Amino acid sequence: MAKVLVVTSGKGGVGKTTSTAAIGAALAQAGQNVVVVDFDVGLRNLDLIMGAERRVVYDLVNVVQGDAKLAQALIRDKRVDTLSLLPASQTRDKDALTPEGVERVVGDLRDKFDWVVCDSPAGIERGATLAMRHADVAIVVTNPEVSSVRDSDRIIGMLDSKTARAEAGERIDKHLLLTRYDTGRATRGEMLKVDDVLEILAIPLLGIIPDSEDVLRASNVGCPVTLHNPSSAPARAYSEAVRRLLGEAIDVSVPVERKGLMSRLFGRKVA
Amino acid sequence: MSIFNFFSRPRSAPIARERLQLLLAHERALSGRSDLAAVLQEEILAVIARHIAIDRDKVNVKLDRGASVSTLEIDIEMPVSLSPVKN
Numbered sequence: 260m261a262k263v264l265v266v267t268s269g270k271g272g273v274g275k276t277t278s279t280a281a282i283g284a285a286l287a288q289a290g291q292n293v294v295v296v297d298f299d300v301g302l303r304n305l306d307l308i309m310g311a312e313r314r315v316v317y318d319l320v321n322v323v324q325g326d327a328k329l330a331q332a333l334i335r336d337k338r339v340d341t342l343s344l345l346p347a348s349q350t351r352d353k354d355a356l357t358p359e360g361v362e363r364v365v366g367d368l369r370d371k372f373d374w375v376v377c378d379s380p381a382g383i384e385r386g387a388t389l390a391m392r393h394a395d396v397a398i399v400v401t402n403p404e405v406s407s408v409r410d411s412d413r414i415i416g417m418l419d420s421k422t423a424r425a426e427a428g429e430r431i432d433k434h435l436l437l438t439r440y441d442t443g444r445a446t447r448g449e450m451l452k453v454d455d456v457l458e459i460l461a462i463p464l465l466g467i468i469p470d471s472e473d474v475l476r477a478s479n480v481g482c483p484v485t486l487h488n489p490s491s492a493p494a495r496a497y498s499e500a501v502r503r504l505l506g507e508a509i510d511v512s513v514p515v516e517r518k519g520l521m522s523r524l525f526g527r528k529v530a
Numbered sequence: 531m532s533i534f535n536f537f538s539r540p541r542s543a544p545i546a547r548e549r550l551q552l553l554l555a556h557e558r559a560l561s562g563r564s565d566l567a568a569v570l571q572e573e574i575l576a577v578i579a580r581h582i583a584i585d586r587d588k589v590n591v592k593l594d595r596g597a598s599v600s601t602l603e604i605d606i607e608m609p610v611s612l613s614p615v616k617n
């Protein structure tokens with residue numbers, strides 16, 4: 260039975276697209292048949308993070324409007340063959356996605372894949388509500404920072420009221436993914452702790468992604484961080500989060516950077 | 531910043547936590563009615579305007595959210611003559 264997963268947050272810039280790419284790739288590496296779908300119409304970026312920006316011909320809007328077949332728009336990943344991308348369009352028309360069209364496309368994707376991972380745009384407007392509309396599972400990406408936590412709270416409220424599952428009186432599985440976490444700063448009382456955020460948002464924790472230079476390095480070259488440097492701290496954190504998503508019971512910890520002698524001596528990584 | 535301050539830097543995270551807890555308690559209660567203050571202002575003014583002519587510029591509305599109690603303060607400057615509304 261296929262699962263539709265929405266990666267959402269309310270606030271922009273907290274790591275939705277990075278997380279979608281990393282989680283999608285890790286799911287695919289675990290043997291699942293995965294499609295990552297970019298719902299950020301007008302500001303597509305998942306193609307760039309996945310390194311497929313030069314292969315985009317058709318997009319989600321073309322498929323929703325019936326101008327292209329689903330198979331024509333799907334881009335198969337060159338590194339993991341069970342991973343595909345459905346890019347967003349660059350059109351500025353906000354009404355390009357229709358509720359009926361999205362329902363039909365998500366339904367078709369359910370038939371083809373084990374996991375449909377929807378990368379939500381920021382905000383609480385049409386794009387964000389359509390991205391979460393048909394989700395069975397939601398990952399709420401949150402930074403340990405007041406505005407991000409507040410917006411996540413709003414989004415959790417919407418997941419519980421505006422989704423198809425919520426309207427049918429069913430439960431939607433919600434998970435918290437805390438990104439850009441700095442254990443040192445949290446210990447020193449300069450950053451909200453994991454427990455603070457968990458107590459406030461009151462949804463189960465899927466993983467803690469440490470703030471890391473590896474994330475930018477991976478996006479620079481267009482590769483999900485879980486594929487680019489699997490032994491890096493964020494990649495290990497994402498991979499563990501995916502194992503939890505697949506039902507394994509693993510304790511949540513914050514992976515630490517493994518520093519070599521050179522970086523210990525000079526305080527930075529030799530890239 | 532003195533050396534003393536440097537060694538005992540104030541911890542800001544507990545403040546963030548308290549502010550969030552307070553704010554979200556209110557926002558959750560008002561969910562879907564986030565413009566409550568505006569709605570109240572309009573309705574209260576409409577009631578008063580039924581009885582006396584008031585100048586919209588001389589109305590001051592303040593909403594203050596406290597830990598245990600919130601206050602909605604509506605300050606209306608009454609015209610000297612208290613002229614009734616002509617229907």
